[in-house]
Amino acid sequence: MELATDILIIVLKAAIAMGALLQIASLTTWVERKGSALIQDRIGANRASIFGFDLAGLLNTLIADPVKAITKEDWLPKGTSQFMHSLAPFLAVFPVLMSFAVIPFGPDITIAGKTISLQLANLNAGLLYVFAMGSLAVYGVVLAGWVSNNKFSLLGGLRASAQMISYEVVMGLSIIGLLAVYGTVDLQKIVVYQGSNFDALPIPRWGVFLNPIGFILFFTAMMAETKRAPFDLPESESELVAGYMTEYSGMKFLLFWLGEFAEIGVAAAMITVLFFGGWQLPWLDVASFGPILGGLVGSVVFGAKVLFFCVLQVVIRWTLPRFRYDQLMNLCWKGMLPISLVNLMATVALLIAINS
């Protein structure tokens, strides 16, 4: 009986976590369509309507697009195997969905004497798990580029994979200093640490105040890792047709799209957890609101912060022009890597000076 309840709780948490991530992904798709229209001073996505009601583009993006994609013909380019062709979108989406397993949504809730943590898996090396899943996401891209049997897709795939693995390095280095301050890699403990205030100033001990340069570096590296503009040369719509996704149509293309927007959600969640206090409200102790109310308020706060960062990423995409590929790689290896190393050394030196 105990085991059955435990399994039920885990399954429910998994369903809620996956559901939340997929909802964030589809809502961000809608924000992208309508938000880009607003930024570019046009009306976007208003073609689908029922009796004249088009629900501000929701009908088009959330219902018409998926139905179109599902009913499209799924054809195979010549000379490739069906298995590899279907494997690539799977490999692009699966790690992204998996990386949401360690993100804490809120403080522990207590229902009927049973403490449930609002985190699917409380790993000791939680942050490293997210990076591991991020590094697995490269396979979908590079395999898609290869299996399309097309020089331009291959070029797009190779460039994308080189970009992704370069920015993974910066992503990791930029937060080591911050992790030295937190003293742990466990995401729930990181969020709990950000609840207290500084000794001198009455501001909460959020990551962005502890290490602002790290925040800028991590945000930029995360946007480059998820191949969002201004780093979206691999899928640049005006240069390589659709880059590594050219030979994909229908639901497989939508899977790549879903993977990319889910990555936006994961990036926003990571930034919230590491730098902006996760489910903590400033100057309030969310965990003390009550056994269940604390969890609910924490989840709502977390969701709001994640949505804010998703919208921010969409706005950045439609505001900045694209990097050329060599500018992109130079920025990573000659610009951001030295800055992240200096940031690491400065943070650790400051930490030693304060603690001694």
Added chain:
Amino acid sequence: MELAIYLFSALTLLSALGVVFSAKPLTSALYLVLTLFLVAVHFALLDAGFLAVTQVLVYAGAIMVLVVFVIMLLGVDEVNEGRRNIPQFVVALAAVSVFVAIFAGLSYSAPLELKNVALPAGFGGIEAIGAKLFREYVLAFELASVLLLAAIVAAVTLTIEPKRALPEGRGLKAMHKTKNQGVIS
């Protein structure tokens, strides 16, 4: 628990067979990624949480990406194993079977059993490994970083192409002169 171990061992052996006996290098590489992932699962079952995540991060996520990258860059994902050398295969199989027999025999006759009690708290976690790595093994750690630097320099030196002189002149005449220099110099 034992069932999980046997199941994942069977899967790992199957994907290792896929690595060794695949026709194309790319299929072999993908089977190897699966094998590395399953080995990470084995690490997790053996209470080595940090190593499991590091295995996925470093091995499956970086080294194998490099191998796949090289396969695609060179464009060599084709089958051209001509005549098979059956006697060589049989002799090699016999030799490795002898090795497995000796090793398994030795390990099953040794007085070991997995103690399921009193594992220290935080065993295999990032704090335990960090404490040992930066105190007792710090010299090896620094030498490993020097080794990685040497590997980077070596890889770049092996693969760098010297800058080709730009052709003088303009127009088709200059381009015609460089027509016979292919990509592979």
Added chain:
Amino acid sequence: MTEYYLGFSAVLFALGTLGVIVRRNTLIVLMCIELMLNAVNISLVALAREFQQVDGHIYVFFVMTVAAAEAAVGLGIVIGVFRNFVSTEKESIASLHG
């Protein structure tokens, strides 16, 4: 259970060795070498669990580091050989053959 893991890692190691001896494609040989290194990692982790010392995990850490360095240099060699022989077969590097 530890002896089961040691036997299992011996089988994986044997498969890797078989691949190195039999296969002619240098890239597949490199991948079989990685398989051998992973077999050793499994046995190290099993023994660390047996004797309850984290030193085994640290050895695995260094084995992974060395494997990464060796994969990078090995692939550099493969690319260099490809540039000169336009092939990734072991048998094509036969210029010094009698």
